[in-house]
Amino acid sequence: MEFVDIFSYKLPIAHLIDQLTNWLTTNCAGFFNLITKGGSALMDFITNGLLFLPPLLLIVLLTIAAYFGSNRHFKLPALTLLGLLFVYNQGLWTGLMNTFTLVLIASLVSIIIGIPLGIWMAKNDKVQAVVKPILDFMQTMPAFVYLIPAVAFFGIGMVPGVFASVIFALPPTVRFTNLGIRQIPKELVEATDAFGSTPKQKLFSLELPMAKPTIWAGINQTIMLALSMVVTASMIGAPGLGKDVLSALQHANIGTGFVAGLALVILAIIIDRFTQKFNQPIQAKPKLTPKQKRKHRVIVGGILAAIILVLGAGNFKSLTQKAKPTVNLGYVDWDSEVASTNVIAQVLRDQGFKVELTSLDNAVLWKSVANGSVDAEVGAWLPTTHGNLYKQYHNNLVDLGPNLKGVKLGLAVPAYMNVNSISDLNDQADKTITGIEPGAGVTAAAKKTLKAYSNLNDWQLSTSSSGAMTVALDKAIKQHQEIVITGWSPHWMFAKYKLKYLTDPKHTMGRSENIHTIVKKNLKTDNPKAYRILNKFTWTEEDMESVMLDINNGMSPQKAAQKWIKAHPKQVKAWVD
Amino acid sequence: MEFVDIFSYKLPIAHLIDQLTNWLTTNCAGFFNLITKGGSALMDFITNGLLFLPPLLLIVLLTIAAYFGSNRHFKLPALTLLGLLFVYNQGLWTGLMNTFTLVLIASLVSIIIGIPLGIWMAKNDKVQAVVKPILDFMQTMPAFVYLIPAVAFFGIGMVPGVFASVIFALPPTVRFTNLGIRQIPKELVEATDAFGSTPKQKLFSLELPMAKPTIWAGINQTIMLALSMVVTASMIGAPGLGKDVLSALQHANIGTGFVAGLALVILAIIIDRFTQKFNQPIQAKPKLTPKQKRKHRVIVGGILAAIILVLGAGNFKSLTQKAKPTVNLGYVDWDSEVASTNVIAQVLRDQGFKVELTSLDNAVLWKSVANGSVDAEVGAWLPTTHGNLYKQYHNNLVDLGPNLKGVKLGLAVPAYMNVNSISDLNDQADKTITGIEPGAGVTAAAKKTLKAYSNLNDWQLSTSSSGAMTVALDKAIKQHQEIVITGWSPHWMFAKYKLKYLTDPKHTMGRSENIHTIVKKNLKTDNPKAYRILNKFTWTEEDMESVMLDINNGMSPQKAAQKWIKAHPKQVKAWVD
Amino acid sequence: MEQLEVHNLTKIFGRKRKAALNLVKQQVSKTEILKKTDATVGVYDANFKVKAGEIFVIMGLSGSGKSTLIRMLNRLINPTSGQIYIDGKDVAKMNEEELRQVRREKINMVFQNFGLFPHKTILENTEYGLEVRGVAKEKRRQLAEAALESANLLAFKDQYPNQLSGGMQQRVGLARALANDPDILLMDEAFSALDPLIRRDMQDELLNLQEEKQRTIIFITHDLNEALRIGNRITIMNDGQILQIGTGEEILTNPQNDFIKEFVEDVDRSKVLTAQNIMTAPFTTNIENDGPNVALSRMRVEEVSMLLAVDKRRQLKGSLTAEAALKARKEKLPLTEVIDKNVKTVSPDTLITDIFDLIYDSPTPLAVVNENGRLLGVIIKGRVLEALAVNSSEA
Amino acid sequence: MEQLEVHNLTKIFGRKRKAALNLVKQQVSKTEILKKTDATVGVYDANFKVKAGEIFVIMGLSGSGKSTLIRMLNRLINPTSGQIYIDGKDVAKMNEEELRQVRREKINMVFQNFGLFPHKTILENTEYGLEVRGVAKEKRRQLAEAALESANLLAFKDQYPNQLSGGMQQRVGLARALANDPDILLMDEAFSALDPLIRRDMQDELLNLQEEKQRTIIFITHDLNEALRIGNRITIMNDGQILQIGTGEEILTNPQNDFIKEFVEDVDRSKVLTAQNIMTAPFTTNIENDGPNVALSRMRVEEVSMLLAVDKRRQLKGSLTAEAALKARKEKLPLTEVIDKNVKTVSPDTLITDIFDLIYDSPTPLAVVNENGRLLGVIIKGRVLEALAVNSSEA
Numbered sequence A, B: 001m002e003f004v005d006i007f008s009y010k011l012p013i014a015h016l017i018d019q020l021t022n023w024l025t026t027n028c029a030g031f032f033n034l035i036t037k038g039g040s041a042l043m044d045f046i047t048n049g050l051l052f053l054p055p056l057l058l059i060v061l062l063t064i065a066a067y068f069g070s071n072r073h074f075k076l077p078a079l080t081l082l083g084l085l086f087v088y089n090q091g092l093w094t095g096l097m098n099t100f101t102l103v104l105i106a107s108l109v110s111i112i113i114g115i116p117l118g119i120w121m122a123k124n125d126k127v128q129a130v131v132k133p134i135l136d137f138m139q140t141m142p143a144f145v146y147l148i149p150a151v152a153f154f155g156i157g158m159v160p161g162v163f164a165s166v167i168f169a170l171p172p173t174v175r176f177t178n179l180g181i182r183q184i185p186k187e188l189v190e191a192t193d194a195f196g197s198t199p200k201q202k203l204f205s206l207e208l209p210m211a212k213p214t215i216w217a218g219i220n221q222t223i224m225l226a227l228s229m230v231v232t233a234s235m236i237g238a239p240g241l242g243k244d245v246l247s248a249l250q251h252a253n254i255g256t257g258f259v260a261g262l263a264l265v266i267l268a269i270i271i272d273r274f275t276q277k278f279n280q281p282i283q284a285k286p287k288l289t290p291k292q293k294r295k296h297r298v299i300v301g302g303i304l305a306a307i308i309l310v311l312g313a314g315n316f317k318s319l320t321q322k323a324k325p326t327v328n329l330g331y332v333d334w335d336s337e338v339a340s341t342n343v344i345a346q347v348l349r350d351q352g353f354k355v356e357l358t359s360l361d362n363a364v365l366w367k368s369v370a371n372g373s374v375d376a377e378v379g380a381w382l383p384t385t386h387g388n389l390y391k392q393y394h395n396n397l398v399d400l401g402p403n404l405k406g407v408k409l410g411l412a413v414p415a416y417m418n419v420n421s422i423s424d425l426n427d428q429a430d431k432t433i434t435g436i437e438p439g440a441g442v443t444a445a446a447k448k449t450l451k452a453y454s455n456l457n458d459w460q461l462s463t464s465s466s467g468a469m470t471v472a473l474d475k476a477i478k479q480h481q482e483i484v485i486t487g488w489s490p491h492w493m494f495a496k497y498k499l500k501y502l503t504d505p506k507h508t509m510g511r512s513e514n515i516h517t518i519v520k521k522n523l524k525t526d527n528p529k530a531y532r533i534l535n536k537f538t539w540t541e542e543d544m545e546s547v548m549l550d551i552n553n554g555m556s557p558q559k560a561a562q563k564w565i566k567a568h569p570k571q572v573k574a575w576v577d
Numbered sequence C, D: 001m002e003q004l005e006v007h008n009l010t011k012i013f014g015r016k017r018k019a020a021l022n023l024v025k026q027q028v029s030k031t032e033i034l035k036k037t038d039a040t041v042g043v044y045d046a047n048f049k050v051k052a053g054e055i056f057v058i059m060g061l062s063g064s065g066k067s068t069l070i071r072m073l074n075r076l077i078n079p080t081s082g083q084i085y086i087d088g089k090d091v092a093k094m095n096e097e098e099l100r101q102v103r104r105e106k107i108n109m110v111f112q113n114f115g116l117f118p119h120k121t122i123l124e125n126t127e128y129g130l131e132v133r134g135v136a137k138e139k140r141r142q143l144a145e146a147a148l149e150s151a152n153l154l155a156f157k158d159q160y161p162n163q164l165s166g167g168m169q170q171r172v173g174l175a176r177a178l179a180n181d182p183d184i185l186l187m188d189e190a191f192s193a194l195d196p197l198i199r200r201d202m203q204d205e206l207l208n209l210q211e212e213k214q215r216t217i218i219f220i221t222h223d224l225n226e227a228l229r230i231g232n233r234i235t236i237m238n239d240g241q242i243l244q245i246g247t248g249e250e251i252l253t254n255p256q257n258d259f260i261k262e263f264v265e266d267v268d269r270s271k272v273l274t275a276q277n278i279m280t281a282p283f284t285t286n287i288e289n290d291g292p293n294v295a296l297s298r299m300r301v302e303e304v305s306m307l308l309a310v311d312k313r314r315q316l317k318g319s320l321t322a323e324a325a326l327k328a329r330k331e332k333l334p335l336t337e338v339i340d341k342n343v344k345t346v347s348p349d350t351l352i353t354d355i356f357d358l359i360y361d362s363p364t365p366l367a368v369v370n371e372n373g374r375l376l377g378v379i380i381k382g383r384v385l386e387a388l389a390v391n392s393s394e395a
């Protein structure tokens, strides 16, 4: 039957998209580079400026601005002061400033694109019919999907972060500009028409002022969504609070993550309250006398000048600082990688390099090494865990071989469970294996295991995330329940809880793996010294676990790395010679 | 300095949050469990209902609904039809249904909470002052932060997914309900007041109708945000398209991820367009006459009843499937299976059975036979093609042995090609074997073949789909080009084109296979007569091909089956006696 | 206690209310106060009482506070100070529930800006007040349709307000309030957008309804003729203050100051003043007592050529001209035989406008007689014209 | 070609326009058409021309299509069919840019529902038209303030529309249009919310402006007195159709059908009719020629006791009573010496209402003289009253 055939033929959309991305990456590289350079220059400029002022001074200045901005009420300044002090107190100041820059730029771009687009939509039903599904697309296409093209286009950092944020955050501004203008009473539109207003006059004297409350509500949503994208943006290397959140969560430190999140919320509330000033009901503002107006103008001018001055100064300072060759290390924010990356970073620093650490989502990280936006990473689990990524990118990067041999994947259970081998499993733990991310290597291995062992054929694998898995584990252990997890070591859970690997007679969980160092293709020519050190870097599971332990006990990763280096001078010397 | 000290003391917020979460988890477990149970029961109910209908039927029904819902315009139904067919075509139907359930529930919960809250905010400035920062909190606190508490509270699955989605998606409904009500012209509020309306009357007769466009725009945002949370929700085990996206991206399969994302977008657009119907300008709707109103009510009532019926049926069926005196045959929508299934179905019908035919994805089909939702299938290719499925499920089903012996897998080429054995292949057809689905048995065999024959070690297997393969074959034959395909028979292509199997000296393509009948475990006791017939059912490749040919020539499968049965009375008699 | 009493009612708009109040007490003008304090005096120290069944009309310059005053009566505007008693209860002190009760049961309003709901059809708009009161669906549809019928809008009942002309919208507002049948009806320029014909109809309608059922109506209008036609009493406001309250005639004939005088200047007095207002004492002869000589001498004394003939009970019998009297004397006839019985008469409340038709070509004055036929006075052309003259010392 | 010409202008609201058009051609009533087709006849087949400088008043029942008609003139409503020529160009066929130009330069409007911008102050509202035309900031402020001043609202210039009373808002709308100084002004019930005093002021203002600069004004009103006072011509509409076009007097004295008769019934004729309309031929004596005997014989013939004295050029010199003539005859005085020079005179366009004051206690008739002192006629009390009578055969 012909009909049946049509449906068994799957449209090759996926393939087309891959090709399109490739085509864009290769053919529009110049254009993307331009945007990337310009964008990061601008954002660096702002962030540097913000970070130039001592935090406490900036906090005080903002509080004063809030005081005058809110007509000398006390709520907004109090909120500003306490909120920012809290962020500062929690050590999240730098993150906050980075995030602020990201959100500021993303929101501005969204507003600058969104309002005209919304106006156009409001005036033209055909445009509306076309734009609406595009907006739906932008809001519902999962960010994860365009993160990788974003990296392909813009590398890693703030710029792709802004790109991703704008895609998600733009629609509300457009939608509500459209709605606001369409809701304007007909008789007022008639009044402007009757006087022969041009579309522009109509827009500025009637439509925008009347639609203002609705448009501002849209902009508010845009800002909120831009803030909500901060974490996602951090997966492609945008610095800021998102990173703090992500890193806390990879370790299932709910509290720490919450605090970083809280800093975001504080930022949101302060931005919201500051922008609310623009969104007062039409007639609430008292009419200014010319004198007041002049005063107003002087104040606003002064503030702007001050801002520009500070930004300029900050950048002047940072410009004069740059000199050293940099090495850009990427890592996935897992305990083991944090340990190894910090150690090698510290070693490189000690050798006079400026080292930038970027925590990335795993797939993004590989992509970044492959396209050279990251110089190296020291946490490639091969051949199994990251095997497929390796297969995909191996032509575009250099594998320097293992730096740590014999890590392990396997099914693990709490020690109190009365089972030792996978083939002994029958109806424990509701016949469920608690897994991590669906795409992880260990997940694939677990799937294979389910198939291979006949005693597991009515078991299921419930995938979630590493964080979720450790929480589930914690919960089970607290309640002394049965649980089977997909485990891998080195991992702190083996230090924290009494766990045991189940033996795997069929070896479907994969034989033990190694952790490799991979570097971008031309690192050897670009930065031979760093290449040499990275190439020589190799240590053992015990080394790594000692660093991990220190970090887990509350030492900062950098301190822990320094401590380990101090304690192992010979070993380090071997790497750098 | 005392001052500095204060700042060097980091407030232990993180710790407090950890403790709070722990406390909640241990102390409110009963409550959370209740919600979890109730929630998942509800959502299973809906998903079962949705999946109960054959996808194509549901698509057609939705298209019809769209047609009538959009006042007989063609845009919405076309969109619905093509969009859903695309999703179905891409094999994302189940994911779509699960996602739909998730988004539906999350949106409903958001609306049910959000609108009253928005109303309250609009009426009371103090409530607004309190709620606004909470909304800011909900939108900017990164989902990742509360994913883990969500898992701690609700475990893994749909319920925590809904929880996370609601937190993120609720605010727009609240905000825009608030905005909409506050924007109502003062003179209209005065008019209601002057008549002594109660707050409730005012709400329903003035405020909600007038604020409707704005509220709906808020709800639209809520739905969009709920959809954007689908991927995040999948991190804590919520089934649906999010999983597909996530899994594709873990492997950096941008294209596949994009397609899954596209399915989300399609869902978004369809939902958006359907809900837009509620959001028409106030006076656009023509006034209905009482008669039309009655008709309207009957239609709406009918649709509701149908929905409830289907949902009920889906669940009733899944609850009581064994009680029915019907025979439920499953099949994969391939030509050979359509032929055999229809023949045996017709035979059973002639014997007085009610036969239900369900076309299923292959894996689903095996799973369905294993869990008893399908009574039998007559298209199990063993031992090779469906070997792994058999291995997985063989304990839970009964294999009645072959109903057709000696089907064949192998590499096939058009007869005009000058090659007869696999070992003769050298550089034909661009050294490419055109394969079918990556997971098919014949694909696995072809891979094995590539490895086993040294002359093929620089050949590649290009997997696609059965449909794509036949298209490629057709194209090649038309252009008289070389092509090597993974073939199997019976298949109509052997009737249509002159093809030949290549001999396989190393037997890596598997020796010839048989098509088995498999039935659910207790069919023998449940329905001994059907069991007997199925058990006796056996025919030949020619039999099958004659039926396939008829179908291919445009006869309906049922008719073709009837024709064959009429022509082979003795053979059939042997089965039913 | 009257149905509605207002004591010392004041409303100041704006922030610096105290300062504005002080200034207004010092008789500073409204614009001056606005300049100085940014506060507007809406209403200042209003006092009046309205009896049940009365139609109380408020007039005044644009911006003089009429709407503010009327909107304080059902507390759509909260008074700055003062009391409003409706049936003895102070509206200004009511809590929400009491207020709602009063608005629902007692007092309804027709808005200056119509206040129609754009999302409801005309019929639904008209039903609104009834719906709020919980009247059953069938009943309320019936009442609303009746109200629309009498506003001549039934054909449009399924349209939306924006499909109607301004005057039609105003009538919907009217129908909405009337359908509700309240004790007190506040009408803020309720007829302003109506053409003369429909306006007259609606006025008649209102007066008819008023005969059937005694409603208390507070009515703002800018049309003095309308005010005089339907109002039992009229109050004139300026700059937020009440200048004068009185019947139409009082105001017209006895304006308390120049402002009011100017204000009422334009009125069509012929539609307000009646025979009663302009009649003069008649020169009569009692034909039952008097003979021709008495009559003739009387004519001579009074310098007239005609007397009205009455009997002992001052019933008008006819008119007696000098010629007729001479004839009677000559022919010795009794006066009853010579009088001209065709005297044109009018009742005392005949409007001047209706007198024109009778008098313009009448050689004799018109006689004013009451319903019992008793002669009250006469109307001469000069008096008619004098009454219509604005600047005559007394009208 | 006149400044404004309207040919066969028709507007049908709703979907089934064709069907409605057919029905209206068959004289089916508007409500009937609404019931049958759900379409409303706004205006049907309107034809008229307006000269530059003319004030053209439109009246008619509520819902008769006045606003629809006026709003088609600047194409706020697109006509269903017909042509509108402004200075010879068809507005109905203009493209957007041309239309904008016309609206900006030639034609402005005062809206029935005011159409003020709630987010702009009164001053900004008033400036709007000028702003659109690109008038420089200082200049436009000046013009707007002048317009507000003449609307007596300057004190409120920094307030917002919702802080003003209905009438004040209406005046802002008025000021906004006037500030713009357009050639053609469309005024849709522009004075409806104003009190009599301010209304009179605004009418005067309009007439004054009209003297300064000849504007073409299309004016909708429900007030016949207003229409008669300011309108050069009046048109009366009903059910979307124009029934009659003519000067006030024509309409008043020669209503084309009963509907119009009823429509104008209520009008205060004393404010419409002038001395000219009611004067009668005077009985005169040429004092330069005639002697006392001639005069006396004339009086006898005409049965009057007084003549008006004129000279050869019919200039009014005074009045001559019978006594004075007798005295002249007796004392041989020329008539010029005995005439009473205190004759009350009025000009031919004095309104009757202004005649009341002069005539009611005047023993002599009033003389009507033109600006050159030439005697045109006399006014006697009886004629005044006759003119005010509605049902007199000729007014």
Ligand SMILES: Nc1ncnc2c1ncn2[C@@H]1O[C@H](COP(=O)(O)OP(=O)(O)OP(=O)(O)O)[C@@H](O)[C@H]1O
Pocket (backbone or CB within 6 Å): C162, C163, C164, C165, C166, C167, C168, C193, C195, D013, D014, D040, D041, D042, D060, D061, D062, D063, D064, D065, D066, D067, D068, D069, D112
């Ligand atoms: N937008 C519209 N849609 C449908 N019908 C309309 C619309 N505007 C006006 N009409 C109809 O057209 C007719 C004429 O309305 P129009 O506003 O011109 O009357 P009008 O003479 O100005 O009355 P008024 O004196 O009450 O202002 C009315 O019957 C009205 O219902």
Ligand SMILES: Nc1ncnc2c1ncn2[C@@H]1O[C@H](COP(=O)(O)OP(=O)(O)OP(=O)(O)O)[C@@H](O)[C@H]1O
Pocket (backbone or CB within 6 Å): C013, C014, C040, C041, C042, C060, C061, C062, C063, C064, C065, C066, C067, C068, C069, C112, D162, D163, D164, D165, D166, D167, D168, D193, D195
């Ligand atoms: N909401 C308000 N805020 C500030 N001032 C107001 C407000 N409402 C009315 N006023 C002022 O109060 C005064 C009286 O207004 P009001 O509406 O009572 O006048 P009105 O007598 O009804 O006039 P009109 O005949 O024009 O309707 C005006 O000067 C007006 O500016």
Ligand SMILES: [Mg+2]
Pocket (backbone or CB within 6 Å): C066, C067, C068, C112, C188, D165, D166, D167
């Ligand atoms: Mg008012």
Ligand SMILES: [Mg+2]
Pocket (backbone or CB within 6 Å): C165, C166, C167, D066, D067, D068, D112, D188
């Ligand atoms: Mg109108």
